[in-house]
Amino acid sequence: MGAQWKAKHRAVAADAKGKLFTKLVKEILIAARNGADPDMNPRLRLAITAAKKQSMPRDTLERAIKKGSGQLDGQVNYEKVVYEGFAPHQVPVIVECLTDNVNRTITAIRMLFRKGQLGSSGSVSWDFDHVGLIEATADSAESDIEVAAIEAGAQDFEAGEDGDALFITDTTDLDLVQKALPEFGYTVESAKIGYRPKNPVTLTGEALEEVEAFLAAIDENDDVHEVYVGLAG
Missing domain, CATH: 3.30.70.980 (YebC, transcriptional regulation domain)
Structure with missing residues:
Protein backbone atom coordinates (compact mmCIF):
# COMPACT_ATOMS: atom_id res chain seq x y z
CA MET A 1 0.00 0.00 0.00
CA GLY A 2 2.84 2.35 0.84
CA ALA A 3 4.49 2.04 -2.57
CA GLN A 4 1.11 2.33 -4.29
CA TRP A 5 0.27 5.49 -2.33
CA LYS A 6 3.65 7.03 -3.18
CA ALA A 7 3.16 6.31 -6.88
CA LYS A 8 -0.29 7.90 -6.77
CA HIS A 9 1.09 10.90 -4.86
CA ARG A 10 3.82 11.39 -7.49
CA ALA A 11 1.24 11.20 -10.26
CA VAL A 12 -0.92 13.84 -8.56
CA ALA A 13 2.12 16.08 -8.03
CA ALA A 14 3.18 15.67 -11.67
CA ASP A 15 -0.35 16.50 -12.85
CA ALA A 16 -0.41 19.64 -10.68
CA LYS A 17 3.00 20.68 -12.03
CA GLY A 18 1.79 20.12 -15.58
CA LYS A 19 -1.28 22.32 -15.04
CA LEU A 20 0.90 25.03 -13.51
CA PHE A 21 3.32 24.92 -16.47
CA THR A 22 0.37 25.18 -18.87
CA LYS A 23 -0.80 28.37 -17.16
CA LEU A 24 2.71 29.83 -17.07
CA VAL A 25 3.31 29.06 -20.76
CA LYS A 26 0.03 30.76 -21.72
CA GLU A 27 1.05 33.89 -19.83
CA ILE A 28 4.45 33.91 -21.57
CA LEU A 29 2.82 33.45 -25.00
CA ILE A 30 0.55 36.45 -24.45
CA ALA A 31 3.24 38.62 -22.85
CA ALA A 32 5.69 37.90 -25.68
CA ARG A 33 3.31 39.44 -28.23
CA ASN A 34 4.70 42.81 -27.12
CA GLY A 35 8.29 41.76 -27.75
CA ALA A 36 10.70 38.96 -26.91
CA ASP A 37 13.13 41.15 -24.93
CA PRO A 38 12.23 40.98 -21.21
CA ASP A 39 14.25 44.15 -20.52
CA MET A 40 11.81 46.07 -22.73
CA ASN A 41 8.70 44.08 -21.83
CA PRO A 42 7.80 44.19 -18.10
CA ARG A 43 4.94 41.69 -18.39
CA LEU A 44 7.21 39.16 -20.09
CA ARG A 45 9.91 39.74 -17.48
CA LEU A 46 7.43 38.95 -14.69
CA ALA A 47 6.18 35.86 -16.54
CA ILE A 48 9.73 34.58 -17.01
CA THR A 49 10.51 35.16 -13.33
CA ALA A 50 7.41 33.18 -12.32
CA ALA A 51 8.35 30.34 -14.67
CA LYS A 52 11.91 30.14 -13.37
CA LYS A 53 10.71 30.03 -9.77
CA GLN A 54 8.75 26.90 -10.70
CA SER A 55 11.85 25.40 -12.37
CA MET A 56 10.39 25.43 -15.86
CA PRO A 57 12.89 23.79 -18.30
CA ARG A 58 14.87 26.35 -20.24
CA ASP A 59 13.92 24.97 -23.65
CA THR A 60 10.21 25.12 -22.74
CA LEU A 61 10.61 28.71 -21.62
CA GLU A 62 12.56 29.81 -24.71
CA ARG A 63 10.17 28.03 -27.09
CA ALA A 64 7.19 29.80 -25.47
CA ILE A 65 8.87 33.20 -25.87
CA LYS A 66 9.71 32.56 -29.53
CA LYS A 67 6.24 31.22 -30.29
CA GLY A 68 4.49 34.11 -28.58
CA SER A 69 6.64 36.72 -30.33
CA GLY A 70 6.05 35.14 -33.75
CA GLN A 71 9.54 33.73 -34.24
CA LEU A 72 8.16 30.20 -34.64
CA ASP A 73 5.40 28.89 -36.88
CA GLY A 74 2.15 27.60 -35.44
CA GLN A 75 1.46 30.56 -33.19
CA VAL A 76 -1.51 29.96 -30.88
CA ASN A 77 -3.70 32.99 -30.28
CA TYR A 78 -4.90 33.00 -26.69
CA ASP A 127 -16.36 45.27 -5.07
CA PHE A 128 -12.68 44.75 -5.94
CA ASP A 129 -9.71 47.07 -6.44
CA HIS A 130 -7.70 46.48 -9.64
CA VAL A 131 -4.13 46.56 -8.34
CA GLY A 132 -0.63 45.16 -8.56
CA LEU A 133 -0.03 42.23 -6.20
CA ILE A 134 3.49 41.29 -5.14
CA GLU A 135 4.13 38.26 -2.96
CA ALA A 136 7.51 38.45 -1.23
CA THR A 137 9.49 36.91 1.62
CA ALA A 138 11.62 38.73 4.17
CA ASP A 139 15.35 38.04 3.84
CA SER A 140 15.89 38.32 7.60
CA ALA A 141 14.14 39.13 10.87
CA GLU A 142 15.42 42.71 10.52
CA SER A 143 13.45 43.31 7.31
CA ASP A 144 10.82 45.97 8.04
CA ILE A 145 7.70 45.49 5.93
CA GLU A 146 6.41 49.03 6.50
CA VAL A 147 9.72 50.66 5.57
CA ALA A 148 10.02 48.39 2.52
CA ALA A 149 6.52 49.31 1.35
CA ILE A 150 7.09 53.04 1.74
CA GLU A 151 10.57 53.10 0.23
CA ALA A 152 9.71 50.81 -2.71
CA GLY A 153 6.56 52.78 -3.51
CA ALA A 154 3.81 50.30 -2.60
CA GLN A 155 0.33 51.61 -1.73
CA ASP A 156 -0.32 49.07 1.02
CA PHE A 157 0.92 45.81 2.51
CA GLU A 158 -0.25 42.74 4.40
CA ALA A 159 2.07 40.83 6.71
CA GLY A 160 1.77 37.04 6.72
CA GLU A 161 3.47 34.30 8.71
CA ASP A 162 7.19 33.47 8.72
CA GLY A 163 8.19 36.68 6.92
CA ASP A 164 5.69 36.30 4.07
CA ALA A 165 4.32 39.58 2.77
CA LEU A 166 1.90 40.92 0.19
CA PHE A 167 2.63 44.35 -1.26
CA ILE A 168 -0.17 46.16 -3.06
CA THR A 169 0.69 48.69 -5.75
CA ASP A 170 -0.92 50.86 -8.36
CA THR A 171 -1.16 48.86 -11.60
CA THR A 172 1.32 51.17 -13.31
CA ASP A 173 3.88 50.85 -10.49
CA LEU A 174 4.03 47.03 -10.28
CA ASP A 175 7.30 46.60 -12.16
CA LEU A 176 9.08 49.46 -10.37
CA VAL A 177 8.07 48.24 -6.91
CA GLN A 178 8.99 44.59 -7.49
CA LYS A 179 12.41 45.71 -8.75
CA ALA A 180 12.96 47.92 -5.68
CA LEU A 181 11.88 45.51 -2.92
CA PRO A 182 15.13 43.46 -2.82
CA GLU A 183 16.98 46.65 -1.81
CA PHE A 184 14.84 46.75 1.35
CA GLY A 185 15.17 43.15 2.46
CA TYR A 186 12.46 41.30 0.51
CA THR A 187 12.75 38.58 -2.13
CA VAL A 188 9.93 38.74 -4.66
CA GLU A 189 8.14 35.41 -5.20
CA SER A 190 5.49 36.57 -7.68
CA ALA A 191 4.15 39.79 -9.16
CA LYS A 192 0.98 40.31 -11.18
CA ILE A 193 -1.90 42.65 -11.94
CA GLY A 194 -4.99 41.36 -10.17
CA TYR A 195 -7.94 42.09 -7.93
CA ARG A 196 -8.16 42.74 -4.20
CA PRO A 197 -11.55 42.47 -2.47
Missing part, protein backbone atom coordinates in the same frame (compact mmCIF):
# COMPACT_ATOMS: atom_id res chain seq x y z
CA GLU A 79 -7.54 35.49 -25.67
CA LYS A 80 -8.08 36.81 -22.17
CA VAL A 81 -11.69 36.62 -21.00
CA VAL A 82 -12.99 37.59 -17.57
CA TYR A 83 -16.08 36.19 -15.85
CA GLU A 84 -17.76 37.52 -12.72
CA GLY A 85 -20.24 35.99 -10.35
CA PHE A 86 -20.85 34.52 -6.93
CA ALA A 87 -19.69 31.37 -5.23
CA PRO A 88 -22.09 29.75 -2.75
CA HIS A 89 -23.12 32.02 0.15
CA GLN A 90 -22.85 35.11 -2.08
CA VAL A 91 -19.05 35.23 -2.09
CA PRO A 92 -17.93 37.42 -5.04
CA VAL A 93 -15.58 35.79 -7.56
CA ILE A 94 -13.64 37.03 -10.58
CA VAL A 95 -12.29 34.37 -12.94
CA GLU A 96 -9.65 35.24 -15.55
CA CYS A 97 -9.24 32.78 -18.41
CA LEU A 98 -6.71 32.49 -21.23
CA THR A 99 -8.30 30.53 -24.05
CA ASP A 100 -8.02 29.67 -27.74
CA ASN A 101 -11.73 28.77 -27.84
CA VAL A 102 -14.11 31.15 -26.07
CA ASN A 103 -17.17 29.00 -26.76
CA ARG A 104 -15.55 26.01 -25.03
CA THR A 105 -14.53 28.16 -22.09
CA ILE A 106 -17.89 29.83 -21.44
CA THR A 107 -19.63 26.45 -21.62
CA ALA A 108 -17.25 25.09 -18.98
CA ILE A 109 -17.57 28.18 -16.78
CA ARG A 110 -21.37 28.00 -16.86
CA MET A 111 -21.19 24.39 -15.74
CA LEU A 112 -18.76 25.24 -12.94
CA PHE A 113 -21.00 28.06 -11.68
CA ARG A 114 -24.05 25.78 -11.30
CA LYS A 115 -23.62 25.83 -7.52
CA GLY A 116 -23.10 29.57 -7.55
CA GLN A 117 -24.32 32.37 -9.79
CA LEU A 118 -22.63 33.56 -12.96
CA GLY A 119 -23.11 37.32 -13.37
CA SER A 120 -22.63 39.88 -16.11
CA SER A 121 -19.60 42.09 -16.63
CA GLY A 122 -19.33 44.54 -13.74
CA SER A 123 -21.63 42.57 -11.45
CA VAL A 124 -18.93 42.06 -8.80
CA SER A 125 -15.81 43.86 -10.06
CA TRP A 126 -17.04 47.06 -8.38
CA LYS A 198 -12.85 45.60 -0.77
CA ASN A 199 -15.31 43.82 1.54
CA PRO A 200 -14.25 40.18 1.98
CA VAL A 201 -16.84 37.78 3.36
CA THR A 202 -16.07 35.77 6.51
CA LEU A 203 -17.22 32.14 6.53
CA THR A 204 -16.57 29.14 8.77
CA GLY A 205 -17.38 25.43 8.97
CA GLU A 206 -19.40 23.77 6.24
CA ALA A 207 -20.09 27.04 4.44
CA LEU A 208 -16.36 27.70 4.06
CA GLU A 209 -15.74 24.13 2.91
CA GLU A 210 -18.47 24.49 0.29
CA VAL A 211 -16.92 27.65 -1.11
CA GLU A 212 -13.42 26.15 -1.11
CA ALA A 213 -14.67 23.11 -3.04
CA PHE A 214 -16.39 25.41 -5.55
CA LEU A 215 -13.18 27.42 -6.06
CA ALA A 216 -11.01 24.31 -6.34
CA ALA A 217 -13.23 22.96 -9.14
CA ILE A 218 -12.93 26.25 -11.06
CA ASP A 219 -9.15 26.37 -10.61
CA GLU A 220 -8.85 22.84 -12.03
CA ASN A 221 -10.10 23.97 -15.45
CA ASP A 222 -7.23 24.28 -17.93
CA ASP A 223 -8.53 27.57 -19.36
CA VAL A 224 -8.70 29.25 -15.96
CA HIS A 225 -5.65 31.44 -15.36
CA GLU A 226 -6.43 33.29 -12.15
CA VAL A 227 -9.25 33.23 -9.58
CA TYR A 228 -9.90 36.18 -7.27
CA VAL A 229 -12.35 35.76 -4.41
CA GLY A 230 -13.84 38.10 -1.84
CA LEU A 231 -13.20 35.76 1.07
CA ALA A 232 -11.56 36.78 4.34
CA GLY A 233 -8.70 34.80 5.86
Whole structure:
Protein backbone atom coordinates (compact mmCIF):
# COMPACT_ATOMS: atom_id res chain seq x y z
CA MET A 1 0.00 0.00 0.00
CA GLY A 2 2.84 2.35 0.84
CA ALA A 3 4.49 2.04 -2.57
CA GLN A 4 1.11 2.33 -4.29
CA TRP A 5 0.27 5.49 -2.33
CA LYS A 6 3.65 7.03 -3.18
CA ALA A 7 3.16 6.31 -6.88
CA LYS A 8 -0.29 7.90 -6.77
CA HIS A 9 1.09 10.90 -4.86
CA ARG A 10 3.82 11.39 -7.49
CA ALA A 11 1.24 11.20 -10.26
CA VAL A 12 -0.92 13.84 -8.56
CA ALA A 13 2.12 16.08 -8.03
CA ALA A 14 3.18 15.67 -11.67
CA ASP A 15 -0.35 16.50 -12.85
CA ALA A 16 -0.41 19.64 -10.68
CA LYS A 17 3.00 20.68 -12.03
CA GLY A 18 1.79 20.12 -15.58
CA LYS A 19 -1.28 22.32 -15.04
CA LEU A 20 0.90 25.03 -13.51
CA PHE A 21 3.32 24.92 -16.47
CA THR A 22 0.37 25.18 -18.87
CA LYS A 23 -0.80 28.37 -17.16
CA LEU A 24 2.71 29.83 -17.07
CA VAL A 25 3.31 29.06 -20.76
CA LYS A 26 0.03 30.76 -21.72
CA GLU A 27 1.05 33.89 -19.83
CA ILE A 28 4.45 33.91 -21.57
CA LEU A 29 2.82 33.45 -25.00
CA ILE A 30 0.55 36.45 -24.45
CA ALA A 31 3.24 38.62 -22.85
CA ALA A 32 5.69 37.90 -25.68
CA ARG A 33 3.31 39.44 -28.23
CA ASN A 34 4.70 42.81 -27.12
CA GLY A 35 8.29 41.76 -27.75
CA ALA A 36 10.70 38.96 -26.91
CA ASP A 37 13.13 41.15 -24.93
CA PRO A 38 12.23 40.98 -21.21
CA ASP A 39 14.25 44.15 -20.52
CA MET A 40 11.81 46.07 -22.73
CA ASN A 41 8.70 44.08 -21.83
CA PRO A 42 7.80 44.19 -18.10
CA ARG A 43 4.94 41.69 -18.39
CA LEU A 44 7.21 39.16 -20.09
CA ARG A 45 9.91 39.74 -17.48
CA LEU A 46 7.43 38.95 -14.69
CA ALA A 47 6.18 35.86 -16.54
CA ILE A 48 9.73 34.58 -17.01
CA THR A 49 10.51 35.16 -13.33
CA ALA A 50 7.41 33.18 -12.32
CA ALA A 51 8.35 30.34 -14.67
CA LYS A 52 11.91 30.14 -13.37
CA LYS A 53 10.71 30.03 -9.77
CA GLN A 54 8.75 26.90 -10.70
CA SER A 55 11.85 25.40 -12.37
CA MET A 56 10.39 25.43 -15.86
CA PRO A 57 12.89 23.79 -18.30
CA ARG A 58 14.87 26.35 -20.24
CA ASP A 59 13.92 24.97 -23.65
CA THR A 60 10.21 25.12 -22.74
CA LEU A 61 10.61 28.71 -21.62
CA GLU A 62 12.56 29.81 -24.71
CA ARG A 63 10.17 28.03 -27.09
CA ALA A 64 7.19 29.80 -25.47
CA ILE A 65 8.87 33.20 -25.87
CA LYS A 66 9.71 32.56 -29.53
CA LYS A 67 6.24 31.22 -30.29
CA GLY A 68 4.49 34.11 -28.58
CA SER A 69 6.64 36.72 -30.33
CA GLY A 70 6.05 35.14 -33.75
CA GLN A 71 9.54 33.73 -34.24
CA LEU A 72 8.16 30.20 -34.64
CA ASP A 73 5.40 28.89 -36.88
CA GLY A 74 2.15 27.60 -35.44
CA GLN A 75 1.46 30.56 -33.19
CA VAL A 76 -1.51 29.96 -30.88
CA ASN A 77 -3.70 32.99 -30.28
CA TYR A 78 -4.90 33.00 -26.69
CA GLU A 79 -7.54 35.49 -25.67
CA LYS A 80 -8.08 36.81 -22.17
CA VAL A 81 -11.69 36.62 -21.00
CA VAL A 82 -12.99 37.59 -17.57
CA TYR A 83 -16.08 36.19 -15.85
CA GLU A 84 -17.76 37.52 -12.72
CA GLY A 85 -20.24 35.99 -10.35
CA PHE A 86 -20.85 34.52 -6.93
CA ALA A 87 -19.69 31.37 -5.23
CA PRO A 88 -22.09 29.75 -2.75
CA HIS A 89 -23.12 32.02 0.15
CA GLN A 90 -22.85 35.11 -2.08
CA VAL A 91 -19.05 35.23 -2.09
CA PRO A 92 -17.93 37.42 -5.04
CA VAL A 93 -15.58 35.79 -7.56
CA ILE A 94 -13.64 37.03 -10.58
CA VAL A 95 -12.29 34.37 -12.94
CA GLU A 96 -9.65 35.24 -15.55
CA CYS A 97 -9.24 32.78 -18.41
CA LEU A 98 -6.71 32.49 -21.23
CA THR A 99 -8.30 30.53 -24.05
CA ASP A 100 -8.02 29.67 -27.74
CA ASN A 101 -11.73 28.77 -27.84
CA VAL A 102 -14.11 31.15 -26.07
CA ASN A 103 -17.17 29.00 -26.76
CA ARG A 104 -15.55 26.01 -25.03
CA THR A 105 -14.53 28.16 -22.09
CA ILE A 106 -17.89 29.83 -21.44
CA THR A 107 -19.63 26.45 -21.62
CA ALA A 108 -17.25 25.09 -18.98
CA ILE A 109 -17.57 28.18 -16.78
CA ARG A 110 -21.37 28.00 -16.86
CA MET A 111 -21.19 24.39 -15.74
CA LEU A 112 -18.76 25.24 -12.94
CA PHE A 113 -21.00 28.06 -11.68
CA ARG A 114 -24.05 25.78 -11.30
CA LYS A 115 -23.62 25.83 -7.52
CA GLY A 116 -23.10 29.57 -7.55
CA GLN A 117 -24.32 32.37 -9.79
CA LEU A 118 -22.63 33.56 -12.96
CA GLY A 119 -23.11 37.32 -13.37
CA SER A 120 -22.63 39.88 -16.11
CA SER A 121 -19.60 42.09 -16.63
CA GLY A 122 -19.33 44.54 -13.74
CA SER A 123 -21.63 42.57 -11.45
CA VAL A 124 -18.93 42.06 -8.80
CA SER A 125 -15.81 43.86 -10.06
CA TRP A 126 -17.04 47.06 -8.38
CA ASP A 127 -16.36 45.27 -5.07
CA PHE A 128 -12.68 44.75 -5.94
CA ASP A 129 -9.71 47.07 -6.44
CA HIS A 130 -7.70 46.48 -9.64
CA VAL A 131 -4.13 46.56 -8.34
CA GLY A 132 -0.63 45.16 -8.56
CA LEU A 133 -0.03 42.23 -6.20
CA ILE A 134 3.49 41.29 -5.14
CA GLU A 135 4.13 38.26 -2.96
CA ALA A 136 7.51 38.45 -1.23
CA THR A 137 9.49 36.91 1.62
CA ALA A 138 11.62 38.73 4.17
CA ASP A 139 15.35 38.04 3.84
CA SER A 140 15.89 38.32 7.60
CA ALA A 141 14.14 39.13 10.87
CA GLU A 142 15.42 42.71 10.52
CA SER A 143 13.45 43.31 7.31
CA ASP A 144 10.82 45.97 8.04
CA ILE A 145 7.70 45.49 5.93
CA GLU A 146 6.41 49.03 6.50
CA VAL A 147 9.72 50.66 5.57
CA ALA A 148 10.02 48.39 2.52
CA ALA A 149 6.52 49.31 1.35
CA ILE A 150 7.09 53.04 1.74
CA GLU A 151 10.57 53.10 0.23
CA ALA A 152 9.71 50.81 -2.71
CA GLY A 153 6.56 52.78 -3.51
CA ALA A 154 3.81 50.30 -2.60
CA GLN A 155 0.33 51.61 -1.73
CA ASP A 156 -0.32 49.07 1.02
CA PHE A 157 0.92 45.81 2.51
CA GLU A 158 -0.25 42.74 4.40
CA ALA A 159 2.07 40.83 6.71
CA GLY A 160 1.77 37.04 6.72
CA GLU A 161 3.47 34.30 8.71
CA ASP A 162 7.19 33.47 8.72
CA GLY A 163 8.19 36.68 6.92
CA ASP A 164 5.69 36.30 4.07
CA ALA A 165 4.32 39.58 2.77
CA LEU A 166 1.90 40.92 0.19
CA PHE A 167 2.63 44.35 -1.26
CA ILE A 168 -0.17 46.16 -3.06
CA THR A 169 0.69 48.69 -5.75
CA ASP A 170 -0.92 50.86 -8.36
CA THR A 171 -1.16 48.86 -11.60
CA THR A 172 1.32 51.17 -13.31
CA ASP A 173 3.88 50.85 -10.49
CA LEU A 174 4.03 47.03 -10.28
CA ASP A 175 7.30 46.60 -12.16
CA LEU A 176 9.08 49.46 -10.37
CA VAL A 177 8.07 48.24 -6.91
CA GLN A 178 8.99 44.59 -7.49
CA LYS A 179 12.41 45.71 -8.75
CA ALA A 180 12.96 47.92 -5.68
CA LEU A 181 11.88 45.51 -2.92
CA PRO A 182 15.13 43.46 -2.82
CA GLU A 183 16.98 46.65 -1.81
CA PHE A 184 14.84 46.75 1.35
CA GLY A 185 15.17 43.15 2.46
CA TYR A 186 12.46 41.30 0.51
CA THR A 187 12.75 38.58 -2.13
CA VAL A 188 9.93 38.74 -4.66
CA GLU A 189 8.14 35.41 -5.20
CA SER A 190 5.49 36.57 -7.68
CA ALA A 191 4.15 39.79 -9.16
CA LYS A 192 0.98 40.31 -11.18
CA ILE A 193 -1.90 42.65 -11.94
CA GLY A 194 -4.99 41.36 -10.17
CA TYR A 195 -7.94 42.09 -7.93
CA ARG A 196 -8.16 42.74 -4.20
CA PRO A 197 -11.55 42.47 -2.47
CA LYS A 198 -12.85 45.60 -0.77
CA ASN A 199 -15.31 43.82 1.54
CA PRO A 200 -14.25 40.18 1.98
CA VAL A 201 -16.84 37.78 3.36
CA THR A 202 -16.07 35.77 6.51
CA LEU A 203 -17.22 32.14 6.53
CA THR A 204 -16.57 29.14 8.77
CA GLY A 205 -17.38 25.43 8.97
CA GLU A 206 -19.40 23.77 6.24
CA ALA A 207 -20.09 27.04 4.44
CA LEU A 208 -16.36 27.70 4.06
CA GLU A 209 -15.74 24.13 2.91
CA GLU A 210 -18.47 24.49 0.29
CA VAL A 211 -16.92 27.65 -1.11
CA GLU A 212 -13.42 26.15 -1.11
CA ALA A 213 -14.67 23.11 -3.04
CA PHE A 214 -16.39 25.41 -5.55
CA LEU A 215 -13.18 27.42 -6.06
CA ALA A 216 -11.01 24.31 -6.34
CA ALA A 217 -13.23 22.96 -9.14
CA ILE A 218 -12.93 26.25 -11.06
CA ASP A 219 -9.15 26.37 -10.61
CA GLU A 220 -8.85 22.84 -12.03
CA ASN A 221 -10.10 23.97 -15.45
CA ASP A 222 -7.23 24.28 -17.93
CA ASP A 223 -8.53 27.57 -19.36
CA VAL A 224 -8.70 29.25 -15.96
CA HIS A 225 -5.65 31.44 -15.36
CA GLU A 226 -6.43 33.29 -12.15
CA VAL A 227 -9.25 33.23 -9.58
CA TYR A 228 -9.90 36.18 -7.27
CA VAL A 229 -12.35 35.76 -4.41
CA GLY A 230 -13.84 38.10 -1.84
CA LEU A 231 -13.20 35.76 1.07
CA ALA A 232 -11.56 36.78 4.34
CA GLY A 233 -8.70 34.80 5.86
